[in-house]
Amino acid sequence: MIRDSLILAKRTVTKMFRNPEQFVDVTVQPIIMTVIFVFIFGGAIAGSTGKYVEFALPGIIVQTIMFTSLTIGVNLNTDIQKGVFDRFRSLPIARSAPLFGAVLGDIVRHSIAITVTLVFGAIIGFEFVTPWWHVALAIVLIIGFAVSLCWVSVLIGMLARSSGAVQGISFLIVFPLTFGSSTFVPASTLPTWLQGWVSINPVTHVIESMRGLLTGNTGVVGDTLTGQVLWVIASCVALVAIFFPLATWAYRRKI
Amino acid sequence: MTKAIEAHGLTKRFGKTQALAGIDLEVDEGRVLGVLGPNGAGKTTAVRILATLLKPDSGTALVSGRDVVHQAKEVRRTIGLTGQYASVDEDLTGVQNLVMIGQLLDLSTKQAKVRADELLAEFDLTDAGRRLTKTYSGGMRRRLDLAASLIGRPDVVFLDEPTTGLDPAKRDDVWGMIRMLVKQGTTVLLTTQYLEEADALANEITVIDHGKVIAHDTPQGLKRQLGGQTLDVRAASPADLPHIRELLVSVGTREPEQPSPDQLSVPVRDDGALTTVVAALAQEKISVAELSLRLPSLDEVFYSLTGKTVSEEGAA
Ligand SMILES: Nc1ncnc2c1ncn2[C@@H]1O[C@H](COP(=O)(O)OP(=O)(O)O)[C@@H](O)[C@H]1O
Ligand SMILES: [Mg+2]
Numbered sequence: 001m002i003r004d005s006l007i008l009a010k011r012t013v014t015k016m017f018r019n020p021e022q023f024v025d026v027t028v029q030p031i032i033m034t035v036i037f038v039f040i041f042g043g044a045i046a047g048s049t050g051k052y053v054e055f056a057l058p059g060i061i062v063q064t065i066m067f068t069s070l071t072i073g074v075n076l077n078t079d080i081q082k083g084v085f086d087r088f089r090s091l092p093i094a095r096s097a098p099l100f101g102a103v104l105g106d107i108v109r110h111s112i113a114i115t116v117t118l119v120f121g122a123i124i125g126f127e128f129v130t131p132w133w134h135v136a137l138a139i140v141l142i143i144g145f146a147v148s149l150c151w152v153s154v155l156i157g158m159l160a161r162s163s164g165a166v167q168g169i170s171f172l173i174v175f176p177l178t179f180g181s182s183t184f185v186p187a188s189t190l191p192t193w194l195q196g197w198v199s200i201n202p203v204t205h206v207i208e209s210m211r212g213l214l215t216g217n218t219g220v221v222g223d224t225l226t227g228q229v230l231w232v233i234a235s236c237v238a239l240v241a242i243f244f245p246l247a248t249w250a251y252r253r254k255i
Numbered sequence: 256m257t258k259a260i261e262a263h264g265l266t267k268r269f270g271k272t273q274a275l276a277g278i279d280l281e282v283d284e285g286r287v288l289g290v291l292g293p294n295g296a297g298k299t300t301a302v303r304i305l306a307t308l309l310k311p312d313s314g315t316a317l318v319s320g321r322d323v324v325h326q327a328k329e330v331r332r333t334i335g336l337t338g339q340y341a342s343v344d345e346d347l348t349g350v351q352n353l354v355m356i357g358q359l360l361d362l363s364t365k366q367a368k369v370r371a372d373e374l375l376a377e378f379d380l381t382d383a384g385r386r387l388t389k390t391y392s393g394g395m396r397r398r399l400d401l402a403a404s405l406i407g408r409p410d411v412v413f414l415d416e417p418t419t420g421l422d423p424a425k426r427d428d429v430w431g432m433i434r435m436l437v438k439q440g441t442t443v444l445l446t447t448q449y450l451e452e453a454d455a456l457a458n459e460i461t462v463i464d465h466g467k468v469i470a471h472d473t474p475q476g477l478k479r480q481l482g483g484q485t486l487d488v489r490a491a492s493p494a495d496l497p498h499i500r501e502l503l504v505s506v507g508t509r510e511p512e513q514p515s516p517d518q519l520s521v522p523v524r525d526d527g528a529l530t531t532v533v534a535a536l537a538q539e540k541i542s543v544a545e546l547s548l549r550l551p552s553l554d555e556v557f558y559s560l561t562g563k564t565v566s567e568e569g570a571a
Contacts, residue, residue: 083342092331
């Protein structure tokens with residue numbers, strides 16, 4: 001089971017390197033996002049680019065990961081449509097091995113995206129001022145959140161008819177989650193009605209935790225860093241508690 | 256003789272469609288069963304059940320003596336499946352596809368590579384092995400798919416319409432590969448829409464339609480039942496048609512049919528009919544554009560077995 005999942009994870013990773021679109025998603029895209037936000041909007045939003053890179057980089061990481069964690073549903077849906085899963089199912093491997101393989105492969109994808117963004121951020125002036133284990137915790141936290149969120153995508157991938165539909169539905173979910181958060185502007189600058197949503201949006205807490213851990217600025221929306229991190233862990237537990245059973249049920253029904 | 260495949264009373268319903276309405280299939284070890292039927296007959300559904308991809312609503316099936324529902328994992332160890340639609344991974348190369356499946360079948364990476372090279376050579380894909388399979392032609396994909404189903408040296412191989420959509424030369428290649436497989440002692444269940452294909456490859460043929468078995472026989476027996484081969488004549492000039500018709504009535508087992516304005520066809524008892532017709536045409540100095548002896552088409556098979564054409568049945 002573990003060996004089979006690893007073999008299938010390798011397939012996910014190989015495919016990613018082969019598929020320019022998916023590769024761009026985790027390399028070029030975060031760089032372009034950083035450039036756009038830091039150099040184009042940065043001056044206007046934060047007054048200076050240097051200050052804004054500190055603010056925006058954690059958000060860009062979170063946003064990249066949000067979008068990356070939703071490709072799993074698209075990929076699984078495509079594999080099923082194309083009959084690749086029929087081959088897997090005629091082999092004496094655990095039924096869930098292709099699913100766990102895809103999740104493991106995604107972790108590699110996330111790691112690449114995070115590394116690229118942090119390295120590029122450092123090049124354009126992001127300074128790591130927090131202890132190294134804060135940075136490590138930030139990475140673990142964001143990957144943990146991605147792995148919890150991916151079950152939503154798996155569920156959509158199993159229920160939707162076409163991979164195009166999976167993509168569409170996923171975007172509908174990701175957009176309000178990422179943009180209705182403090183990703184690009186401080187929550188205090190938003191209209192009050194939106195602040196209500198932003199403060200309960202789990203993505204806001206992910207971002208604030210990342211900000212706290214990567215830059216040392218805490219309490220932007222009120223909670224302490226520990227409070228934010230606990231919030232994130234609670235969201236992960238909730239996501240997994242709800243969506244893991246649903247996703248695996250839908251997967252077993254289909255596979 | 257031991258049975259490699261033994262299925263009884265398999266049924267499967269999808270919503271309103273009764274895909275299988277209780278079919279029996281049996282194949283002896285080392286033999287080839289051809290499952291012949293038109294589109295929608297239930298061939299793929301039957302194969303998917305036997306290959307453990309689908310559970311039947313009722314009925315039982317044993318493959319290599321093991322139950323496809325309760326011993327699915329054991330069954331999977333002994334089978335190879337080539338589905339109707341090639342299930343190769345397009346973003347991987349031919350080698351990567353085969354090595355991955357080898358590893359999933361518990362071969363070490365090294366063993367898997369050796370086996371992949373072996374199969375690529377056997378299936379004439381060595382040169383294409385390092386290319387992404389999305390660049391492959393339809394025939395190459397089929398061959399890679401076939402190779403993929405043989406990595407674990409299965410005892411029983413399922414081939415769902417292995418040559419549909421291939422041109423005649425590629426079809427002959429695939430036939431050659433299937434024969435090679437049979438020579439090695441593998442049991443094969445193949446589905447097809449062509450009597451010619453079942454006749455060329457199978458030891459026994461089961462004809463199914465609307466999820467039911469409507470005939471089961473050896474190719475010889477089935478052809479006898481269907482009135483043997485069919486003689487096609489295309490007249491060079493339409494004025495000769497009545498004359499040709501007379502000739503065909505004398506050799507045919509049924510009234511000649513006129514599938515197109517300048518063509519007549521009639522089932523004949525034996526190969527001798529061709530010689531008789533050629534001699535008679537020469538004697539009467541009638542020239543023809545085309546003269547051929549062929550096996551009945553699926554339409555004609557169904558007409559003979561059920562008295563209805565496939566399209567009439569479909570409408571019913
Ligand atoms: N997953 C499915 N959902 C709904 N109907 C299906 C499904 N699979 C097959 N069918 C229907 O069952 C019947 C038999 O299909 P199939 O086994 O694919 O036939 P064949 O392979 O002989 O063409 C067809 O009418 C087909 O439309
Ligand atoms: Mg079919």
